[in-house]
Amino acid sequence: MTQEIQPTDNKNLEDQDAEVNLLEINAVEVAAIEDVILISPKDVAKKIREEKRSNTNKEDRTIYIYRAKCLINNKIYIGQSVNPIARWQAHIKSSENSDLPFHLAIKKHGADNFKFDIIDSCNNTDAANELETKFVTKYDSYIQNGKGYNATLGGYNAPKSEAWKKNLSNRWKSLSDEQRQELKRKLSEATKKQIMTKGHPAQGHKWTDEQKERYSKWRSSLDKDSIYTEEVRKKMSESHKGKKIPKEQLEKMAAGIKATWEKKAAIRYATEEIYCHADGCMVAGRAQYKIVNNVRYCNKHGSRLLRNGILEVLPKKPVLVTDETRKKISENRKGKGCGRIPHNKASLTQEQMDMIVNDSRSIMELSRVMGIGRKVICRIRKEYKNKLSA
Numbered sequence: 387m388t389q390e391i392q393p394t395d396n397k398n399l400e401d402q403d404a405e406v407n408l409l410e411i412n413a414v415e416v417a418a419i420e421d422v423i424l425i426s427p428k429d430v431a432k433k434i435r436e437e438k439r440s441n442t443n444k445e446d447r448t449i450y451i452y453r454a455k456c457l458i459n460n461k462i463y464i465g466q467s468v469n470p471i472a473r474w475q476a477h478i479k480s481s482e483n484s485d486l487p488f489h490l491a492i493k494k495h496g497a498d499n500f501k502f503d504i505i506d507s508c509n510n511t512d513a514a515n516e517l518e519t520k521f522v523t524k525y526d527s528y529i530q531n532g533k534g535y536n537a538t539l540g541g542y543n544a545p546k547s548e549a550w551k552k553n554l555s556n557r558w559k560s561l562s563d564e565q566r567q568e569l570k571r572k573l574s575e576a577t578k579k580q581i582m583t584k585g586h587p588a589q590g591h592k593w594t595d596e597q598k599e600r601y602s603k604w605r606s607s608l609d610k611d612s613i614y615t616e617e618v619r620k621k622m623s624e625s626h627k628g629k630k631i632p633k634e635q636l637e638k639m640a641a642g643i644k645a646t647w648e649k650k651a652a653i654r655y656a657t658e659e660i661y662c663h664a665d666g667c668m669v670a671g672r673a674q675y676k677i678v679n680n681v682r683y684c685n686k687h688g689s690r691l692l693r694n695g696i697l698e699v700l701p702k703k704p705v706l707v708t709d710e711t712r713k714k715i716s717e718n719r720k721g722k723g724c725g726r727i728p729h730n731k732a733s734l735t736q737e738q739m740d741m742i743v744n745d746s747r748s749i750m751e752l753s754r755v756m757g758i759g760r761k762v763i764c765r766i767r768k769e770y771k772n773k774l775s776a
């Protein structure tokens with residue numbers, strides 16, 4: 387992808403009215419017209435590993451199209467890479483010291499204020515360039531139009547984008563006034579809904595260092611003991627007591643935490659040099675590993691391979707004896723000894739229990755006659771005595 391800035395060419399648009407109307411729809415709304423199916427970073431990371439493992443030629447590797455959207459101003463950047471996850475990390479890193487508009491934006495708004503998504507994939511450079519151009523046009527992310535950070539129209543297929551633009555413009559023109567009003571209303575509703583469900587784009591906004599300093603100064607200037615008196619503390623604690631978080635909210639929180647973890651795991655998996663070679667395992671980076679036959683595995687898979695000889699979990703052995711038959715067998719064995727000296731009173735019959743308590747013979751003799759452990763006899767007699775005295 388070249389980074390030189392090309393001149394805009396708006397004259398090609400036949401209908402200025404349609405152009406104005408289109409410009410009124412911001413990037414989010416354009417995305418709402420025809421949104422894309424996102425590819426999970428986890429799947430991408432797995433695929434990258436697979437291709438590396440099978441030594442796929444560099445030219446034959448899957449190329450991904452990614453989209454980074456600034457949540458503060460909705461501006462979009464479209465890029466292509468064989469490892470979009472590592473590429474996004476590299477963008478963040480280079481933003482520290484770069485003059486490219488996209489990098490300046492990351493530096494200004496903070497990487498956390500960008501939503502990074504992988505939106506398409508293909509298997510050759512030509513297709514990738516075409517896709518890149520398609521998405522740059524779709525989101526109008528060409529920097530000259532003021533709504534994105536792409537310095538070019540993407541790939542080397544720039545001419546195509548004009549045709550696409552015209553196509554979009556024609557689509558808009560083909561609508562009746564009523565249809566246009568209806569579409570606008572729908573789009574504005576979509577934006578409102580987005581703000582309600584996902585929060586305002588400026589949410590998660592980062593404080594500047596100056597703001598942070600001012601706030602911390604103000605905090606430390608407060609006399610905490612005079613504010614948080616015993617009474618206030620008690621009230622605070624009372625107000626939180628017995629508060630139950632609704633199940634729905636809990637589930638949402640859990641899903642959010644899970645998603646964050648999966649994202650982090652995918653980044654680690656796609657960028658770290660060290661990783662578990664077991665199929666589908668996402669362990670990478672700092673972890674404990676086992677080397678088996680010169681191949682690196684995570685602790686779980688390594689141990690499994692050493693113990694069972696295979697990476698998969700061994701199938702559970704089918705249960706042949708049901709609980710019921712086991713009970714029957716034990717009932718049947720009671721009092722018979724079955725070649726073993728009973729060391730537990732649970733295996734004695736009531737008859738034997740009575741004999742132990744009532745017979746006056748010594749423990750040693752009784753043990754020999756009845757074939758029952760001396761300790762068992764001793765324990766039963768003691769318990770009986772205690773019961774009597776109680």
Ligand SMILES: [Zn+2]
Nearest residue numbers: 662667684687
């Ligand atoms: Zn593993």
